Amino acid sequence: MDRDLRRMADTTFDLVVVGGGIIGLAVAREAALRGLATALVEKGDFGGATSGNSLKLIHGGLRYLQHADLPRLRQSVRERRFFLHGAPHLVHPLSFLVPTYGHALKGPEAMAAAFRLYSLLAADRNRGVPPERRILPGRVVDAGECLRLFPGFRREGLNGGAVFQDGQVANLDRLTLLFALAAHGAGAALANHVRCQGFLLRNGSVAGIRARDELTGQELEIGARLVINAAGPWTDGLLRGLPRPARTTGYLLAKAVNVVVGRSLGLSCAVGLECPDERSDSLVGRGGRLFFLTPWRQMTLIGTTYHTWRDDPDRLTIGEEDLTEVLESINRAWPEARLTLDDVVFHHLGMVPITAETGPSGVHLAKDDVFIDHRREGLEGLLSVVGVKYTTARDVARRAVNTAGRRLGVTLAPEEVSLAPLPGGEMESPHRFLATLPPAPGGGVDAESLTRLAALHGTLYPQVLDCGREGEGLLQPLPGAPLVLGAQVAHAVRREMARRLPDVVLRRTELALHGRPPDEALTAAARIMAAELGWDAGRVEAEVGDARRSFAWGGGRCGA
Numbered sequence: 001m002d003r004d005l006r007r008m009a010d011t012t013f014d015l016v017v018v019g020g021g022i023i024g025l026a027v028a029r030e031a032a033l034r035g036l037a038t039a040l041v042e043k044g045d046f047g048g049a050t051s052g053n054s055l056k057l058i059h060g061g062l063r064y065l066q067h068a069d070l071p072r073l074r075q076s077v078r079e080r081r082f083f084l085h086g087a088p089h090l091v092h093p094l095s096f097l098v099p100t101y102g103h104a105l106k107g108p109e110a111m112a113a114a115f116r117l118y119s120l121l122a123a124d125r126n127r128g129v130p131p132e133r134r135i136l137p138g139r140v141v142d143a144g145e146c147l148r149l150f151p152g153f154r155r156e157g158l159n160g161g162a163v164f165q166d167g168q169v170a171n172l173d174r175l176t177l178l179f180a181l182a183a184h185g186a187g188a189a190l191a192n193h194v195r196c197q198g199f200l201l202r203n204g205s206v207a208g209i210r211a212r213d214e215l216t217g218q219e220l221e222i223g224a225r226l227v228i229n230a231a232g233p234w235t236d237g238l239l240r241g242l243p244r245p246a247r248t249t250g251y252l253l254a255k256a257v258n259v260v261v262g263r264s265l266g267l268s269c270a271v272g273l274e275c276p277d278e279r280s281d282s283l284v285g286r287g288g289r290l291f292f293l294t295p296w297r298q299m300t301l302i303g304t305t306y307h308t309w310r311d312d313p314d315r316l317t318i319g320e321e322d323l324t325e326v327l328e329s330i331n332r333a334w335p336e337a338r339l340t341l342d343d344v345v346f347h348h349l350g351m352v353p354i355t356a357e358t359g360p361s362g363v364h365l366a367k368d369d370v371f372i373d374h375r376r377e378g379l380e381g382l383l384s385v386v387g388v389k390y391t392t393a394r395d396v397a398r399r400a401v402n403t404a405g406r407r408l409g410v411t412l413a414p415e416e417v418s419l420a421p422l423p424g425g426e427m428e429s430p431h432r433f434l435a436t437l438p439p440a441p442g443g444g445v446d447a448e449s450l451t452r453l454a455a456l457h458g459t460l461y462p463q464v465l466d467c468g469r470e471g472e473g474l475l476q477p478l479p480g481a482p483l484v485l486g487a488q489v490a491h492a493v494r495r496e497m498a499r500r501l502p503d504v505v506l507r508r509t510e511l512a513l514h515g516r517p518p519d520e521a522l523t524a525a526a527r528i529m530a531a532e533l534g535w536d537a538g539r540v541e542a543e544v545g546d547a548r549r550s551f552a553w554g555g556g557r558c559g560a
């Protein structure tokens, strides 16, 4: 994936997308696949903002049954199927357990009925999905089985448990990157670390964007017949920069935090744990806040807390109090967990759109994706798109690109083209794919490393090995980081547009899987990047410093 700013400046595109989170990247992929000349700019790294901080769940929409919201349920079923089929090396089913109490809406009888109905409404949920990625039907278990699966639930009144499956992403940053690779593969021009500074206006219409390369300071103009503002939490801020008032999304923002605990907590499945809240005015649901504890790669993700954020999105910060809020809630509901700050290896911090706040720690999450065609305000050439879930990004993109096609007056390729697998995901069975890998090539790559590489890159893993063969020692693991080969760093620069050390550490490789990597690994990775990008010693040092700071929070520390 080349970062060709000259091409961007020299071309007038059909479409320029602002924002390289999952929504913008899905729009760029959809637009390019369906025949539009497309460009995308991202001010940081692809997926580095909200999208990199999600709880990594691909929802199938079971919860929408509660409100009989069938369109949303069907949308989630389709999009979960897309991920399970299109990136089966990265997305797999995960079982959830939620306790049942009483005999009303969340009692065992209602849950059993809900599962029967969901099975009917989502009968096609596994169409085209590899056998080992299929979603099993939900079921209700008795109280004994429920406590056997998770002994930490409140026992008083417990009369069973609801067990169901959803999708979980093994590596969300790489999944997001696949949308960038797919967009690029279909002809789109993409650039990370390029900030949109404003819109180009010609005769009162938007005709492109003004942009700045954050790596060099170079300014450029990118011409386009249509601009899609997909800047997530920054969407409204960009609109406020227009010389005339434009309609904004109308959403407030909430700061959302997940905690990554560096041990498994003995969970056999994800658990929905209702945590009594000390502040009686901040109850959500029945009697407390619902946290999900999800097992993920021998660790546990716990989320999510929400607090209204009224400040500039660029000033979003996390402090010790955000993490202790989660840990104390879990410890109150499940004292045996005994979580302390020392258990926290990482955190997720992002912003989500909300419609209202309901007390000091309660919010109403926005449910509706937003599509604004600014033509209605007399501003041609600009659409704003905000999606409320990672899961449904492809569908949001489909609708946005359909609108773009109409505005541009072009006939687009059929919608079905975007159901194609993501790069690396073209396989009938991930188990068979991993079981039939060729012998390990040696030179540092043993069978275990090869399997790890193939699990992460899917069918594209030979590209990484080829890259490794082109430099001395690149097939060896990085010092202090046995799970990451030097070749993955070089490959991230050459083929995946990594331009800063944090891009490699946080989003291309699994160097930060267990929190902050050791300094020797950071330095070794920076030196490989230096060889690829011509950095001097000062730049290497600065990049290592920046990568280290990615693991700090609120003046404290986060990571090993």
Ligand SMILES: Cc1cc2nc3c(=O)[nH]c(=O)nc-3n(C[C@H](O)[C@H](O)[C@H](O)COP(=O)(O)OP(=O)(O)OC[C@H]3O[C@@H](n4cnc5c(N)ncnc54)[C@H](O)[C@@H]3O)c2cc1C
Pocket (backbone or CB within 6 Å): 018, 019, 020, 021, 022, 023, 024, 041, 042, 043, 044, 045, 046, 047, 048, 049, 050, 051, 052, 053, 054, 055, 056, 057, 058, 059, 194, 195, 196, 197, 230, 231, 232, 233, 234, 238, 256, 257, 258, 303, 304, 348, 349, 350, 351, 352, 386, 387, 388, 389, 390, 391, 392
């Ligand atoms: C803690 C948390 C947990 C979540 N869990 C889940 C989950 O489990 N499942 C699920 O489906 N959803 C989940 N979500 C929701 C999901 O993550 C978001 O809906 C989704 O990531 C939003 O993507 P986005 O592209 O709109 O935003 P972003 O990822 O924020 O992308 C917007 C991008 O625009 C860029 N940008 C902004 N201004 C400019 C500019 N001027 N020039 C260039 N680029 C610019 C930003 O740098 C950013 O990368 C969660 C969200 C949070 C915060």
